[in-house]
Amino acid sequence: MIFRACLMILGLAVSLPFSANGEAEPTGDPLAMISGHWAFQSETYDGCNFGGTAYFAPDEHEGELRCELTARQTCIAYEWVVRQSCTARLSDNRLVVESEIEEFLVGEPSPSYWPDNFILKIRSSERMTGVLVSHGSHPTEFVRQTPGVS
Secondary structure, eight states: OHHHHHHHHTTTTSOOOGGGGTOOOOOSOHHHHHOEEEEEEEOOSSSOEEEEEEEEEEOSSTTEEEEEEEEEEEOSSOEEEEEEEEEEEEETTEEEEEEEEEEEEESOOOTTOOOOEEEEEEOSSSEEEEEEESSSEEEEEEEEOOOOOO
């Protein structure tokens, strides 16, 4: 419910075209362009480091991607690494990612750790920017990860 309210506050209902700030419009299917591995970093302004990885894949529901996040929050007194399942859908030129905590890989489970939801603008097939919506709104950047070759 809080996440949905933040969507309205952030003006997600207003369509902002990709070219509004002079950037080239992405071509092709945006959901196919997003599929794959990403790394993300968010600025939480609390003296902690927050980032992680995400994997997006096509879903059987049209217009959606299924995804999995692994988020790491490192602070002076504690550290959490949390695996989350998620769904992502396009809404008015934004990718809306809604997550659900699956398990705490590092750190004790805590009601103080909320699911990590995101509202992202697709800048290119290599970069998305926007906000982390969890305990407030925090600037976030997603960068595509290139799988290693062995």
